[in-house]
Amino acid sequence: MNEIIRLEQIKREFIVGDEVVRALRGVSFTIGEGEFVTIMGTSGSGKSTLLNILGCLDVPTSGEYYLDGISVREMSKNDRATLRNRKIGFIFQNYNLLPKTTSIENVELPLMYNREVGHAERRQRAIAALQEVGLGDRLTHRSNQLSGGQMQRVAIARALVNNPVIILADEATGNLDSRTSYEVLALFQRLHRDGRTIIFVTHNPELANFSSRTITLRDGRITSDTRNEHMASAEEVLASLPKEEE
Template sequence: MQVSAKAPIIEMRGIGKAFSAGSIECHVLTDIHLNVRQGEFVSVAGPSGCGKTTLLSLMGLLDRPSGGELHFGGQPVHDLGRAERALLRNRHIGFVFQAFNLIEDLSVAENVALPLSFHGKLSKHERNRRVHDVLASVGMAHRMRHYPSQLSGGQKQRVAVARALVGDPAIVLADEPTGNLDLHNGEIVMALLGRLHAEGRTICMVTHDERFGAMADRTIRLLDGRIVDESTFQQRHSEAESGLDEYRLHESLL
């Protein structure tokens, strides 16, 4: 698949996602309309349980929408079979997870090389070159032969970023990439993502941290599974905080 510079990488039109639990249907996302264009840095913000991770899963073809139309690189993908979706995902989408998701029994270099299994026949030399170059770009080439248990949390996440980049994906999806890191390591990882964006990478990131979200070109606000504007988000957030303060006051008086 060739991703056009003119067309959005991801297009969502009326996307919804619902889960069934017995006779009860829970709507996690409703009527989502969203474009992510090549070279953009988009952050997704909202309270816990509002559908942020579900939205990222749909973007990354890890899950299927319950309704609506989803296009990747200008082509419809909502009706693709499992094997077709997996091939498209593994070749064109890089993932960075909060929990790193490194395989403990593999070295750093072996972890980073995993996505290259889906990129056709590469020579051993080309494979090793790509792994070295991408690890060097995140400052981890000197740790190639180490194992995840020998790394700090910040180092693990930098390796995870390298793994996301090694296949030269059209877009990098990051789900709370600083969620398991202290402030210092979180800033290092965000500086790395900022540099990648400056170099032309397309990034969509879920984050609870407003400081890191402010690094993006624009922020998508989610509330109760719907995209809302900034004023609505702030109003509802203030109402929720006010309600929480009243509850705390009530509890303190009991």
């Protein structure tokens, strides 16, 4: 199994006023290709800080972070931007779609910042990604014409379009009702079955059952790291839910 992420004694400290806040106090783990990892923790556990570091938006105060074999700690801001563009797909709780913009244009956005992808290829890849998340019939809908679940699926397509080595989802179901949440989870599980590597950050313990591995954070340290031999199927849960009235 290829190693996608390797953290070695990651520490991150913030200075707030006169106080030093230790958000991460030595976190180490590796994530292999094809894993679906849930990072769980209450607020203040350091999971957001960890996510920022994993997403190359932030650098650790000390410790080493290797993404796909590349050391991130010493990288310049611009190099990290390029790295994010090529290797990471972000999914946010509030979707962060561009307003009044069609699905296809939203999904194309990461490729706009990639010189190597031409216009025709960009469009074709965006359409493929939208089809992959089941929005083949919503290509030219504007973001304000879509439901929450659809918007999140556009965001997922946007995270897939650059073929990242890792997908980082930050409370991706936090703004959705439970039914749509399970739909999105089922989509994640399908992506996982297709071999994608996914890190799902959440504070909701229920969601941990649907991933292959759960890492729990508390006060900046890992308190548990367990493999989940029997993943629950989001599709089954979805089927067991009472049907919505049409």
